[in-house]
Amino acid sequence: QKEVEQNSGPLSVPEGAIASLNCTYSDRGSQSFFWYRQYSGKSPELIMFIYSNGDKEDGRFTAQLNKASQYVSLLIRDSQPSDSATYLCAVNAGAGSYQLTFGKGTKLSVIP
Amino acid sequence: KAGVTQTPRYLIKTRGQQVTLSCSPISGHRSVSWYQQTPGQGLQFLFEYFSETQRNKGNFPGRFSGRQFSNSRSEMNVSTLELGDSALYLCASSLGRGRSLAGGLYFGPGTRLTVT
Numbered sequence: 001q002k003e004v005e006q007n008s009g010p011l012s013v014p015e016g017a018i019a020s021l022n023c024t025y026s027d028r029g030s031q032s033f034f035w036y037r038q039y040s041g042k043s044p045e046l047i048m049f050i051y052s053n054g055d056k057e058d059g060r061f062t063a064q065l066n067k068a069s070q071y072v073s074l075l076i077r078d079s080q081p082s083d084s085a086t087y088l089c090a091v092n093a094g095a096g097s098y099q100l101t102f103g104k105g106t107k108l109s110v111i112p
Numbered sequence: 113k114a115g116v117t118q119t120p121r122y123l124i125k126t127r128g129q130q131v132t133l134s135c136s137p138i139s140g141h142r143s144v145s146w147y148q149q150t151p152g153q154g155l156q157f158l159f160e161y162f163s164e165t166q167r168n169k170g171n172f173p174g175r176f177s178g179r180q181f182s183n184s185r186s187e188m189n190v191s192t193l194e195l196g197d198s199a200l201y202l203c204a205s206s207l208g209r210g211r212s213l214a215g216g217l218y219f220g221p222g223t224r225l226t227v228t
Contacts, residue, residue: 034216043202043219044155088155098143098168100217102155 002027004091006103014111019076021106023089026070031094033065035074038086038105048074079110113139116220118203124226130191133223137184137205144186145217146178149200158201161186190225198227 003026013019021035032051036044050056050063050072062075072091076083086107090100117136125131137144146158157170161180178188184205190197201224204217 032216036219043200043222046216046218049216090155098160098162099145099157099170100155101157102147104154 002030002091002093002101004089004101004103006087006089006106008104009107010109011106012109012111013079015079015081017079017110019079019083019108019110021074021076021087021089021108023072023074023103024070025072025089025091025101027091027093027101028067028070029093030067030070030091032092033063033072034090034092034100035061035063035072036088036090036102038088040085044088076108079108081110081112084108084110116203116205116218118201118220118223120223121221122224122226124228125193126228127193127195129193130189131193131225132187132189133201133203133225135186135188135203135205135220137186137203138218141205141207141218142184143206144180144184145204145206146186146188147202147204147219148172149202149222150198155202158188193227195227198225200224 005024034049038044048063050065056063060077064073086105088105089103119134143162145160147155149155160168164180175191180186200222202222203220
């Protein structure tokens, strides 16, 4: 059973701080890793993906991947109240797999 | 470019009935996936279609079925509805190129199904 684990939170950070969201996965052969943001009552929105070990930056967001430790993280710099949402980590096993396995999400609250 | 669209947005059905949900992918996307989201189980994969062929199926009973049409539009059907089928059903599309979902999935707004 392939699993993706996230702390459910809530994770509370003050406005302007760095929010750090973490995810571990069980399938060592996983190839692609995704972060989705889901506002209450809305559908998930793709915010970042990463395939290679190391960091990938996009604006205020940085995704970090460590395949040896089977660990993915998302950093949100200069957190804003509008970043308050549930963040879902998702993993794809790679070639021949056409599904994403999702964690249950971490709820982030950014306090003004 | 228009996003993924799903109809209807809300449905209320009675146990034992069946339901059909519809999805239109982003223009140019040939892969369509379906996911069920519930508070307890989170997002769970139902099935994925590419060029009218089902390539992957999740661990759901045979009451859950789907299909894809030549224009990439997709439908999913749930027969003999049970109370536990109440959920948000999400359709997602991707380019579907290559042999994986390397480009990620783009979700529609979902259909909220309530079974009473």
